[in-house]
Amino acid sequence: MRKAIRNYAVFLGRCARIAFVGDWRYYSWMGALTVVCLLGLHAYARQFVDGLIVTGMGDEVSWGVYIANFTFLVGVAAAAVMMVIPVYIYNNEELHDLVIFGELLAVAAIIMCLAFVTVDLGRPDRFWHLIPGIGQFNFPASMLSWDVVVLNGYLLLNVHICGYLLYCRYRSRKPARWFYIPFVFIAIVWAVSIHTVTAFLYVGLGGRPFWNSSIVGPRFLASAFTAGPALIILALQIIRRVTHYHITDRALLTLRGIIQVSMLINVFLLINELFKEFYSGNLHIASSKYLFLGLDGHHALVPWIWTAITFNLIAMFLLILPVSRSLKWLNFTCVLCIIGIWIEKGMGLVIPGFIPTPLGEIVEYTPSLNETLISFGIWSFGLLCYTVFLRMSVPILQGRLNQANEGVPATVAAAREITSTSPA
Amino acid sequence: MNRRSFLRNSAVMASGFAAIAAALSPLRELKDYSSMDEFLQKYYKELTPEEMQKVLKRIENQVEREYGLRPHVRDLRPMDGVEFVYALNLTRCVGCRKCVHACVAENNQSRNPEIQYIRVLKLPHGSLNLEQADHTYAPESVPEKGYFYMPIQCQQCKNPPCVKVCPVNATWQESDGITVIDYNWCIGCRYCAAACPYWARHFNFTKPSIPKEQINPDMAYLGNRPRRQGVMEKCHFCIQRTRAGRMPACLEVCPVGARKFGNILDPNSEVSNIIRKKRVFIQLKEELGTSPRFFYYFDV
Numbered sequence: 001m002r003k004a005i006r007n008y009a010v011f012l013g014r015c016a017r018i019a020f021v022g023d024w025r026y027y028s029w030m031g032a033l034t035v036v037c038l039l040g041l042h043a044y045a046r047q048f049v050d051g052l053i054v055t056g057m058g059d060e061v062s063w064g065v066y067i068a069n070f071t072f073l074v075g076v077a078a079a080a081v082m083m084v085i086p087v088y089i090y091n092n093e094e095l096h097d098l099v100i101f102g103e104l105l106a107v108a109a110i111i112m113c114l115a116f117v118t119v120d121l122g123r124p125d126r127f128w129h130l131i132p133g134i135g136q137f138n139f140p141a142s143m144l145s146w147d148v149v150v151l152n153g154y155l156l157l158n159v160h161i162c163g164y165l166l167y168c169r170y171r172s173r174k175p176a177r178w179f180y181i182p183f184v185f186i187a188i189v190w191a192v193s194i195h196t197v198t199a200f201l202y203v204g205l206g207g208r209p210f211w212n213s214s215i216v217g218p219r220f221l222a223s224a225f226t227a228g229p230a231l232i233i234l235a236l237q238i239i240r241r242v243t244h245y246h247i248t249d250r251a252l253l254t255l256r257g258i259i260q261v262s263m264l265i266n267v268f269l270l271i272n273e274l275f276k277e278f279y280s281g282n283l284h285i286a287s288s289k290y291l292f293l294g295l296d297g298h299h300a301l302v303p304w305i306w307t308a309i310t311f312n313l314i315a316m317f318l319l320i321l322p323v324s325r326s327l328k329w330l331n332f333t334c335v336l337c338i339i340g341i342w343i344e345k346g347m348g349l350v351i352p353g354f355i356p357t358p359l360g361e362i363v364e365y366t367p368s369l370n371e372t373l374i375s376f377g378i379w380s381f382g383l384l385c386y387t388v389f390l391r392m393s394v395p396i397l398q399g400r401l402n403q404a405n406e407g408v409p410a411t412v413a414a415a416r417e418i419t420s421t422s423p424a
Numbered sequence: 425m426n427r428r429s430f431l432r433n434s435a436v437m438a439s440g441f442a443a444i445a446a447a448l449s450p451l452r453e454l455k456d457y458s459s460m461d462e463f464l465q466k467y468y469k470e471l472t473p474e475e476m477q478k479v480l481k482r483i484e485n486q487v488e489r490e491y492g493l494r495p496h497v498r499d500l501r502p503m504d505g506v507e508f509v510y511a512l513n514l515t516r517c518v519g520c521r522k523c524v525h526a527c528v529a530e531n532n533q534s535r536n537p538e539i540q541y542i543r544v545l546k547l548p549h550g551s552l553n554l555e556q557a558d559h560t561y562a563p564e565s566v567p568e569k570g571y572f573y574m575p576i577q578c579q580q581c582k583n584p585p586c587v588k589v590c591p592v593n594a595t596w597q598e599s600d601g602i603t604v605i606d607y608n609w610c611i612g613c614r615y616c617a618a619a620c621p622y623w624a625r626h627f628n629f630t631k632p633s634i635p636k637e638q639i640n641p642d643m644a645y646l647g648n649r650p651r652r653q654g655v656m657e658k659c660h661f662c663i664q665r666t667r668a669g670r671m672p673a674c675l676e677v678c679p680v681g682a683r684k685f686g687n688i689l690d691p692n693s694e695v696s697n698i699i700r701k702k703r704v705f706i707q708l709k710e711e712l713g714t715s716p717r718f719f720y721y722f723d724v
Contacts, residue, residue: 038443038444038446038447039447041444041447041448042446042447042448042449042450045447045448045449045450045451046450048450048451048454049450049451049453049454050630051628051629051630051631051653051654052612052627052629052630052654053537053629053630055629057629058629059617059623059625059626059627062614062617062618062627063614063618117613120613120614121611121612121613121654122610122611122612122613122614122627122628122629122653122654122655122656123610123611123612123652123654123655124611125457125458125463126463126609126610126611126612127611129467129592129594129609129611130591130592130611135467135592136467136592136593136594136609137591137592138590138591138592138593141588141589142588142589142590142591142615143589144589144591144613144615145591148591201615204589205585205589205618205619206585206621206712206713206714207585207619207620207621207622207709207712207714208618208621283553283555286555353618354618356555357623358554358620358621358622358623358709359543359545359554359557359559359576359622359623360545360553360554360555360556360557360559361557361559361623
């Protein structure tokens with residue numbers, strides 16, 4: 001037992017140490033992210049002292065970019081399953097090791113989600129009121145309490161699966177199937193649940209007709225399964241370029257197939273929603289009017305949503321055409337998908353729900369500088385986490401960070417890495 | 425570790441700490457932090473009577489320190505056999521907004537930024553479409569021809585969506601029908617504000633500011649005691665008055681007698697009479713199933 005704990009401690013120590021070792025590109029990337037993180041931290045300290053008044057939010061639009069980013073990132077986290085399903089259900093060997101990169105992205109995305117929710121709280125010092133047992137947890141009535149459960153559960157599931165598989169690889173041991181396969185299958189269902197619950201957060205509000213629509217859930221999933229794998233395609237290519245980790249083009253094209261279908265469904269659901277809102281033309285379409293056409297001379301979101309729709313449509317056509325089999329075009333398409341869906345699902349979903357207010361007043365929302373800095377800070381922190389996770393896991397998967405070479409200083413291992421070009 | 429790497433590591437660490445300290449520097453201006461007692465305070469419904477007394481003392485001390493006068497803070501409980509409802513006569517209301525300002529003064533709301541529990545809408549005759557409402561009307565004198573006025577505040581719903589969504593039970597419905605907030609338990613997520621169909625919930629986006637001479641010292645724990653930054657508040661039917669046998673401030677100030685308040689469980693009360701006898705009354709957004717305890721009626 002003691003030996004097992006010692007081994008594990010050594011493993012963690014070596015992982016931690018290697019996170020501080022890299023070439024000049026690694027240092028400048030991490031340095032830049034750290035600077036933005038600190039700027040965000042500074043902005044948050046300001047908000048902590050003065051209150052949420054330093055944001056662009058008010059009683060009229062009481063949720064803003066924090067919750068918008070939160071919603072988008074829950075989708076990114078949920079999309080990790082789109083790599084897991086082919087591997088574990090269809091035994092796609094091409095994607096096998098890459099699942100870990102997808103799940104690590106999910107972990108980083110959930111960390112960002114939790115950060116975005118925390119900075120949105122008026123009294124972060126009272127977060128303990130949410131902890132079941134010591135606080136008051138309004139479960140199952142409040143959808144927010146469901147969200148707390150599913151997000152933290154998903155974080156634990158993914159940390160367990162990635163951590164266990166990586167540790168086995170480090171020990172050159174075959175992972176015990178019973179110790180991770182059941183969790184993989186739970187995680188697949190769980191991933192769908194995190195995004196459904198997040199959709200229900202909005203759908204359940206009868207007083208907000210823009211959100212109170214049963215299509216929000218399916219649209220959330222379709223857009224998540226587009227933007228998430230798109231992000232993974234880009235991440236995998238960066239990993240391939242900077243670490244010489246062997247990733248085949250066929251793996252990337254498998255993900256392209258997923259995005260293709262998801263984007264088609266996403267656009268189809270959008271058309272459904274637009275038809276229902278505008279054809280029936282009842283009194284409840286004020287928010288949709290505000291979003292797509294502008295309302296009574298207010299149209300802050302109109303250029304954004306049409307940018308999003310244009311990007312999504314271009315991406316959809318590129319995905320259908322064979323041209324997106326070339327990586328250059330695929331990458332371009334992925335960027336369009338990510339931006340389009342970030343706008344559509346973040347700002348395009350959260351803000352119009354508040355405009356007009358339930359009493360019919362129109363007050364527009366623009367994020368403040370302080371709010372924007374905090375958001376960039378959290379994104380940087382998430383990227384920082386993801387980079388560190390990759391910095392630890394790539395050498396383990398390549399076999400360079402292994403129990404067998406315990407005692408070799410991390411700097412030496414890093415030197416080897418720069419010269420080594422062959423795949424593991 | 426050799427001397428050079430030791431020096432280098434120390435330099436890196438020192439600059440790292442300096443950068444973090446600089447990033448956190450705004451925290452030096454933090455003045456409105458809560459004491460340990462306040463931070464660890466239990467949930468309202470779990471406080472024993474003795475603990476409640478201590479909490480009330482602490483709040484009185486806090487208010488005295490901050491505003492220079494000793495308030496009387498009570499924990500008033502609902503009375504048996506009482507369910508409060510409000511009735512508002514739309515034929516009479518002239519849109520003077522006296523209720524709005526009486527409410528602010530009575531309930532120690534922040535003056536800057538100003539928080540108001542009552543919003544009076546000016547609507548063209550013949551329509552209840554709130555999207556046509558004018559929120560900022562400011563003519564020489566009211567009422568104006570061709571319009572009617574509709575004051576909206578917390579509707580004290582029987583099925584309150586705000587209570588359902590609160591993740592920490594910081595807001596709940598009491599047996600006399602009033603939905604209250606424990607300002608010491610609210611975490612400030614603003615989910616209730618998103619859920620409320622009547623825009624009744626208002627948030628303290630910064631530390632409330634109230635001039636010392638305008639503080640109302642007659643306070644209740646679930647009512648009008650001063651709030652802190654980062655918590656939700658809303659109309660509570662003037663708990664500090666109505667649970668002690670008085671009428672709400674908005675009713676007392678109304679110059680045309682458009683506002684009626686009382687116990688619906690008492691068949692002889694004025695509100696019971698109104699609900700029984702008036703041919704038309706409105707529960708705002710009835711179709712949402714919130715079942716408000718706030719009724720609008722007409723003299724017909």
